[in-house]
Amino acid sequence: MKFAIMGSGGVGGYFGSRLAEAGEDVTFIARGEHLAAMQRQGLRVHSIKGDVVLDRVKATDDPASVGEVDCVIVAVKAWQVREAAESIRPLVGSDTLVLPLENGVEAADILAEVLGEAPVLDGLCGILAWREAPGEIRHAGVDPFVRFGERDNHSSARTAQLKAVFDKANGVSAEIPDDIRVAQWSKFMFICAMSGIGSISRAPIGITRQLPETRALIQAMLEEIDQVARGHGVAFPPDAVARAMQFIDAMPAESTSSMQRNIMAGEPSELESQNGAVVRLGRAVNVATPVHTMIHAALLPQELAARGEVPPGV
Structure with missing residues (x-):
């Protein structure tokens, strides 16, 4: 699958690197020194589940340059979700999934207000990780997991496909709960x-x-x-x-x-x-x-x- 990671800090950097390590097509959306470091020397994740070293990664500060993707993982800070939703419009096509991995309970509502209900899933993750330095992520605690599902809890082929992709990644446990809320x-x-x-x-x-x-x-x-x-x-x-x-x-x-x-x-x-x-x-x-x-x-x-x-x- 083709992924865009909107917000490439501890959460986005970790899960995006695991997907890239598994062979998925991943583009990291970042800015500043972190972006410059990734463009220059790739991304390194120091993890209790095993390190990841990606010498070359796709990274940009311009979502419009990426084109439509299969899945956008939104991993910005919660107060940045509305701004992120506006900026990822060029990434979202008719079959794109938008997966928020935020700490709060309102991100999917905000994304749906901006992008419409169709692409948006409910989601969450568990991990203790942070950006340690430009181009470097530190994962120090919690066995990393992602949980996601359709917002009305119905079973779907698209969430099953997304879970199958995550299941191929090392250091990640993926689940579609019976009740995502x-x-x-x-x-x-x-x-x-x-x-x-x-x-x-x-x-x-x-x-x-x-x-x-x-x-x-x-x-x-x-x-x-x-x-x-x-x-x-x-x-x-x-x-x-x-x-x-x-x-x-x-x-x-x-x-x-x-x-x-x-x-x-x-x-x-x-x-x-x-x-x-x-x-x-x-x-x-x-x-x-x-x-x-x-x-x-x-x-x-x-x-x-x-x-x-x-x-x-x-």
């Missing part, structure tokens, strides 16, 4: 709680899950997301919160979320798409979210500063 919200539950606690504490998960005080906050965040999800009709199992806590307890002790790393570096983050989304989506179904509301409010001044947005009256 449950899978998506399950991932959102643990990553949002991990992001929130890490961002306000500035500590790795190994510390926050052990201290009784911060563990109680994690538990409260999970329970709030559980109630918001159910309010939106997500068919969570009764033990959804317990499962999320088990996943958090199994994370490498030094793990931090990408949102936490962005906030600690003074960069724009996914605050509005994670803890802010819980507040917003909770309000829509009359579910109170006091812990997420507090975390969102506490981090908002720094977020606005990172984006160069000055609050009124300042």
Whole structure:
């Protein structure tokens, strides 16, 4: 299959490199020093599942130069999804799939608003990875997986074909869940709680899950997301919160979320798409979210500063 990877950082760089390693036709959409390094010397992935060295890769900052592809993997930051959707229009033909691998639960809706419903799948991934240097990706934790499906959960030949392609790639587990919304919200539950606690504490998960005080906050965040999800009709199992806590307890002790790393570096983050989304989506179904509301409010001044947005009256 012919793939375009829109956003070639930790997520896009890892999964795109595995597809290229498996012989698929992959073009990385990137910019700046990362793009220059890939064009000059290829892409290197340092991974606990085995390194990938691609001495030559297709890489560009101009999606229009690529032409239509079979699948666009959208792996930009959540706040960049709408802009990305507009820029990938030239990549999307009548049979193209658009697969978002975002941390939030709203990316597919945004993509469908811009591109129409037909090409868009619901999707998610699991991986602890980041861009370590221009042209280099570090995968340090979590057995990488992708999960995707049609937005109404019907079986389709196109998702089966995409899974078959991923199944050929080393270091990737692919699945079409029975209910993609449950899978998506399950991932959102643990990553949002991990992001929130890490961002306000500035500590790795190994510390926050052990201290009784911060563990109680994690538990409260999970329970709030559980109630918001159910309010939106997500068919969570009764033990959804317990499962999320088990996943958090199994994370490498030094793990931090990408949102936490962005906030600690003074960069724009996914605050509005994670803890802010819980507040917003909770309000829509009359579910109170006091812990997420507090975390969102506490981090908002720094977020606005990172984006160069000055609050009124300042």
